Amino acid sequence: MAATKAQFEKSYKYKQHDHLICADCSKVFEFCDPRIYEIQKLAGELLNFNITSHSLNFHGKCTKLATEGTCENHKP
Protein backbone atom coordinates (compact mmCIF):
# COMPACT_ATOMS: atom_id res chain seq x y z
CA MET A 1 0.00 0.00 0.00
CA ALA A 2 2.80 2.40 0.88
CA ALA A 3 4.41 1.93 -2.51
CA THR A 4 1.13 2.67 -4.24
CA LYS A 5 0.68 5.85 -2.22
CA ALA A 6 4.26 6.93 -2.94
CA GLN A 7 3.79 6.27 -6.62
CA PHE A 8 0.61 8.28 -6.61
CA GLU A 9 2.28 11.18 -4.83
CA LYS A 10 5.22 11.01 -7.17
CA SER A 11 3.07 11.15 -10.28
CA TYR A 12 0.87 13.82 -8.69
CA LYS A 13 3.87 16.04 -7.95
CA TYR A 14 5.20 15.31 -11.41
CA LYS A 15 2.09 16.88 -12.85
CA GLN A 16 2.40 20.00 -10.75
CA HIS A 17 2.37 22.86 -13.17
CA ASP A 18 3.79 26.35 -13.24
CA HIS A 19 2.60 29.58 -14.74
CA LEU A 20 3.41 32.27 -17.26
CA ILE A 21 1.45 35.42 -16.45
CA CYS A 22 0.87 38.10 -19.07
CA ALA A 23 1.20 41.68 -17.85
CA ASP A 24 -0.94 42.98 -20.72
CA CYS A 25 -4.02 40.77 -20.65
CA SER A 26 -3.48 39.01 -17.27
CA LYS A 27 -3.88 35.64 -18.95
CA VAL A 28 -2.22 32.72 -17.20
CA PHE A 29 -0.53 30.08 -19.32
CA GLU A 30 0.23 26.78 -17.66
CA PHE A 31 3.23 24.66 -18.40
CA CYS A 32 4.77 21.59 -16.87
CA ASP A 33 8.45 20.71 -16.86
CA PRO A 34 9.63 17.71 -14.83
CA ARG A 35 13.01 19.42 -14.30
CA ILE A 36 11.36 21.85 -11.89
CA TYR A 37 10.30 18.96 -9.69
CA GLU A 38 13.87 17.64 -9.86
CA ILE A 39 15.13 21.00 -8.60
CA GLN A 40 12.58 20.98 -5.79
CA LYS A 41 13.57 17.47 -4.79
CA LEU A 42 17.30 18.26 -4.88
CA ALA A 43 16.89 21.47 -2.87
CA GLY A 44 14.86 19.59 -0.27
CA GLU A 45 17.54 16.91 0.02
CA LEU A 46 20.41 19.39 0.19
CA LEU A 47 18.79 21.51 2.88
CA ASN A 48 17.09 18.60 4.67
CA PHE A 49 13.78 20.34 4.07
CA ASN A 50 10.49 18.58 3.57
CA ILE A 51 9.07 20.55 0.65
CA THR A 52 5.34 19.97 0.27
CA SER A 53 4.50 22.38 -2.53
CA HIS A 54 5.87 25.15 -4.68
CA SER A 55 4.69 27.96 -6.87
CA LEU A 56 6.57 29.37 -9.81
CA ASN A 57 5.32 32.28 -11.85
CA PHE A 58 7.00 33.85 -14.86
CA HIS A 59 5.82 37.36 -15.68
CA GLY A 60 5.95 38.89 -19.12
CA LYS A 61 3.89 39.51 -22.22
CA CYS A 62 2.14 37.01 -24.44
CA THR A 63 2.21 37.56 -28.19
CA LYS A 64 -1.43 38.60 -28.51
CA LEU A 65 -0.88 42.33 -27.96
CA ALA A 66 2.18 42.35 -30.22
CA THR A 67 0.59 40.40 -33.07
CA GLU A 68 -3.00 41.67 -32.94
CA GLY A 69 -2.40 45.15 -31.50
CA THR A 70 -5.02 44.56 -28.84
CA CYS A 71 -5.85 42.38 -25.88
CA GLU A 72 -8.33 42.33 -23.01
CA ASN A 73 -6.56 45.10 -21.06
CA HIS A 74 -5.47 47.19 -24.07
CA LYS A 75 -8.38 48.43 -26.14
CA PRO A 76 -7.31 50.20 -29.33
Ligand SMILES: [Zn+2]
Ligand atom coordinates in the same frame (compact mmCIF):
# COMPACT_ATOMS: atom_id res chain seq x y z
ZN1 LIG B 1 -1.41 38.90 -23.10
